[in-house]
Amino acid sequence: MVRGALKVVPAPSPKVLNELDPEPLATRQARVLDKRAVEDVYKKVTPREHILLRPDTYIGSVQPTTDALWVPDDEGKMRFRDVTYVPGLYK
Numbered sequence: 479m480v481r482g483a484l485k486v487v488p489a490p491s492p493k494v495l496n497e498l499d500p501e502p503l504a505t506r507q508a509r510v511l512d513k514r515a516v517e518d519v520y521k522k523v524t525p526r527e528h529i530l531l532r533p534d535t536y537i538g539s540v541q542p543t544t545d546a547l548w549v550p551d552d553e554g555k556m557r558f559r560d561v562t563y564v565p566g567l568y569k
Contacts, residue, residue, distance in 0.1 A: 537566040 523531065533540050544562045551557045 533566060540564060540566045 529536055542562050542564055544560055546558060547561045548556045548558050549561060
């Protein structure tokens, strides 16, 4: 090999570049979001709309949950059985 000669190497494929990219995917996605207008990323809502859009934040889950709990039966005795309830309404 001649001293000072350059070796021709093919360019890596885009897939290889993504795998070798030290910048995390989340950072790249954040950079893309920075290029969008603020109005496209966030929506201004009133406090009432915020509560209606995201009730989990304020009262807990609004999805029905089934748990094994002690509950009174018709005779006043406690029984261990499965109960389905909405935790946000129970609170």
